[in-house]
Amino acid sequence: MTEKTLVLTDVVKRYPNGALAVDRVNVDVNAGELVVFVGPSGCGKSTLLRMVAGLETVTDGSIELAGRVVNDLEPAERDIAMVFQNYALYPHMSVRKNLSYGLKNRGLPADEINRRVEEAAEILEIGAFLDRKPSQLSGGQRQRVAMGRAIVRHPAIFLFDEPLSNLDARLRNRMRVEIRKLQRRLNTAMIYVTHDQVEAMTLADRIVVLNGGRVEQIGSPAEVYGDPASTFVASFIGAPPMNLIEVGIEAGRAMRDGVALPLPPSHDGALPAKAIWGLRPERARVGDDGNGIPFTIDVVEELGASRLLHGRIGGAEFTLQQDASAPPPSQATTLLIDPRDVHLFDAETGKAL
Amino acid sequence: MKRDRLRDHIVLILGAILMMGPIIVAFTTSTFDPVEIHREGMKLGWGGNFLETYKEVLFQKGGFSGEVTGALMTMNSLILGIGFAVGKIVVSMLAAYAIVYFRFPLGSFFFWVIFSTLLLPLEVRILPSYEVVQQLGLLNTYTGLILPLIASATGTFYFRQFFRSVPDELLEAARIDGAGPLRFFIDFLVPLSRTMIAAIFIIMFVVGWNQYLWPILITTDEHYFTLVRGIKQVLQTYIGANIPDYNEALAMAILAMLPPGLVVIVFQRMFIKGLVESEK
Numbered sequence: 031m032t033e034k035t036l037v038l039t040d041v042v043k044r045y046p047n048g049a050l051a052v053d054r055v056n057v058d059v060n061a062g063e064l065v066v067f068v069g070p071s072g073c074g075k076s077t078l079l080r081m082v083a084g085l086e087t088v089t090d091g092s093i094e095l096a097g098r099v100v101n102d103l104e105p106a107e108r109d110i111a112m113v114f115q116n117y118a119l120y121p122h123m124s125v126r127k128n129l130s131y132g133l134k135n136r137g138l139p140a141d142e143i144n145r146r147v148e149e150a151a152e153i154l155e156i157g158a159f160l161d162r163k164p165s166q167l168s169g170g171q172r173q174r175v176a177m178g179r180a181i182v183r184h185p186a187i188f189l190f191d192e193p194l195s196n197l198d199a200r201l202r203n204r205m206r207v208e209i210r211k212l213q214r215r216l217n218t219a220m221i222y223v224t225h226d227q228v229e230a231m232t233l234a235d236r237i238v239v240l241n242g243g244r245v246e247q248i249g250s251p252a253e254v255y256g257d258p259a260s261t262f263v264a265s266f267i268g269a270p271p272m273n274l275i276e277v278g279i280e281a282g283r284a285m286r287d288g289v290a291l292p293l294p295p296s297h298d299g300a301l302p303a304k305a306i307w308g309l310r311p312e313r314a315r316v317g318d319d320g321n322g323i324p325f326t327i328d329v330v331e332e333l334g335a336s337r338l339l340h341g342r343i344g345g346a347e348f349t350l351q352q353d354a355s356a357p358p359p360s361q362a363t364t365l366l367i368d369p370r371d372v373h374l375f376d377a378e379t380g381k382a383l
Numbered sequence: 384m385k386r387d388r389l390r391d392h393i394v395l396i397l398g399a400i401l402m403m404g405p406i407i408v409a410f411t412t413s414t415f416d417p418v419e420i421h422r423e424g425m426k427l428g429w430g431g432n433f434l435e436t437y438k439e440v441l442f443q444k445g446g447f448s449g450e451v452t453g454a455l456m457t458m459n460s461l462i463l464g465i466g467f468a469v470g471k472i473v474v475s476m477l478a479a480y481a482i483v484y485f486r487f488p489l490g491s492f493f494f495w496v497i498f499s500t501l502l503l504p505l506e507v508r509i510l511p512s513y514e515v516v517q518q519l520g521l522l523n524t525y526t527g528l529i530l531p532l533i534a535s536a537t538g539t540f541y542f543r544q545f546f547r548s549v550p551d552e553l554l555e556a557a558r559i560d561g562a563g564p565l566r567f568f569i570d571f572l573v574p575l576s577r578t579m580i581a582a583i584f585i586i587m588f589v590v591g592w593n594q595y596l597w598p599i600l601i602t603t604d605e606h607y608f609t610l611v612r613g614i615k616q617v618l619q620t621y622i623g624a625n626i627p628d629y630n631e632a633l634a635m636a637i638l639a640m641l642p643p644g645l646v647v648i649v650f651q652r653m654f655i656k657g658l659v660e661s662e663k
């Protein structure tokens with residue numbers, strides 16, 4: 031069994047105004063693991079993270095960090111370090127003071143503080159502007175300083191709340207890779223909050239998908255992508271999202287507007303009369319000899335490396351992603367689908383069948 | 384473009400002359416002999432009595448006790464101006480800090496109570512204030528002169544607005560860095576309010592310096608007299624057969640204007656910064 035850095039047990043957050051922001055969440059973070067909380071805006075990611083940080087009170091449940099329950103501890107006593115979306119650098123202090131302020135308050139000796147600041151400055155390559163004020167830095171540099179302030183604390187866990195959302199797209203991609211490298215190098219557990227599923231997929235050891243304050247699914251990026259636990263996860267993770275089609279199950283076949291769709295092989299048994307049939311856009315192929323499922327194309331999007339074909343199967347919308355090198359098909363064509371790629375979800379609850 | 388600049392400058396120069404005129408005339412007149420002033424009225428030009436007059440005003444002992452000099456009155460004015468301004472800043476910062484950062488019962492009610500005192504300037508409550516000061520035995524003390532004046536609804540309001548504009552994340556980051564309420568105030572709010580403090584200091588210093596009614600009530604002992612009062616004193620003391628010392632009264636008026644002027648000049652850059660931008 032791996033050592034657990036953080037254990038959240040039945041954590042609930044109800045704001046004073048009655049809003050239930052987090053509803054009985056159970057999540058573990060292993061030592062050295064990077065866990066991403068992902069979900070749409072307002073799903074409670076920040077609230078959950080801020081409870082771990084100690085910035086919000088815990089309504090119910092327990093938060094155990096490095097072996098002790100920290101529910102009632104002040105943020106400074108929790109051995110965490112946080113990076114805020116807007117960085118929250120101290121505007122009146124130099125970069126060096128920004129990094130050292132917390133250490134000074136902890137009563138660390140001056141030479142130890144210096145050592146840690148220099149170390150962080152070297153890792154993050156911010157040594158050249160240690161004596162500048164935050165207002166004299168670019169967005170990317172501020173981002174690094176914010177991370178530096180977290181690193182010098184040598185915390186048990188890093189808490190990052192959408193740290194890249196204030197950067198432009200190119201810088202965001204670069205910093206994403208850097209954060210991953212940094213986390214590997216320090217080998218410290220991290221919770222990273224984002225609404226961006228690409229960030230979640232590329233960064234995470236494990237993804238926690240949140241929806242409406244509840245955990246929808248926890249798993250590795252491959253699991254969450256390849257085996258989504260619900261239609262919510264299926265449509266939230268992956269771009270373009272999974273095709274989801276309401277079907278009726280008749281005599282072991284999925285029927286939509288008179289078109290038969292393949293069922294996954296493990297599911298010929300007891301199925302409800304109605305279900306939601308799902309397939310990733312890149313999992314279908316254009317049939318070459320007129321075999322397969324009829325597919326009418328409405329719009330073609332060229333993305334460079336790949337091509338999106340938006341169209342319909344029966345009356346249902348369907349998007350196919352194909353390699354740009356493949357010959358563009360005619361407007362009315364057919365699709366070949368491997369039954370093993372098909373997902374089925376309950377029509378009412380949206381849970382995977 | 385160029386013509387506009389020229390026109391702007393002409394307007395500015397005319398405005399400056401208009402504003403400065405009386406002060407300049409007062410200054411030049413103060414360098415003349417009182418007899419000449421009495422005979423010929425206000426004078427432009429250099430009277431040549433500058434050093435004598437100003438030395439006399441600053442160091443000549445006068446008053447009933449024969450111990451009061453201009454320098455002493457300047458001191459008293461400084462104590463009042465600085466005490467008034469610093470006191471107001473300290474009290475209003477603390478009040479605003481409590482209102483913005485601490486959730487206490489009826490917090491916003493108290494804010495509005497403080498705010499509504501704007502409707503009750505000193506003049507309205509001067510009798511009860513005097514009564515309180517008198518009963519506390521604070522007549523003829525600096526404390527009695529300053530303390531009753533330093534509660535400031537305006538200052539509290541400005542600091543409240545400023546504190547509310549400080550992002551919450553800053554407080555949260557500071558909390559994670561182990562800054563308690565006192566540390567946060569001293570290490571964050573005070574330095575962040577620098578320009579704001581400077582702006583309020585200027586305004587309040589000038590207001591305090593120019594206090595007239597309150598000092599007249601509270602201090603009867605000449606040793607606590609301020610410059611602003613002293614001007615009148617000069618003219619009064621010598622009334623009788625003698626010609627009033629117009630030159631000294633004018634010199635004292637000039638002296639009384641110098642410190643507030645200096646404060647404005649020294650702090651004006653921070654003052655403007657405090658008004659237009661907020662460093663966040």
Ligand SMILES: Nc1ncnc2c1ncn2[C@@H]1O[C@H](COP(=O)(O)OP(=O)(O)O)[C@@H](O)[C@H]1O
Nearest residue numbers: 045047049051070071072073074075076077078
């Ligand atoms: N201080 C608060 N008081 C009341 N409700 C809040 C507060 N903060 C957040 N909420 C609500 O809690 C829910 C979750 O918010 P949040 O955790 O910020 O979401 P996310 O970070 O996933 O976008 C939202 O519905 C939000 O409106």
Ligand SMILES: [Mg+2]
Nearest residue numbers: 075076077192
């Ligand atoms: Mg958020």
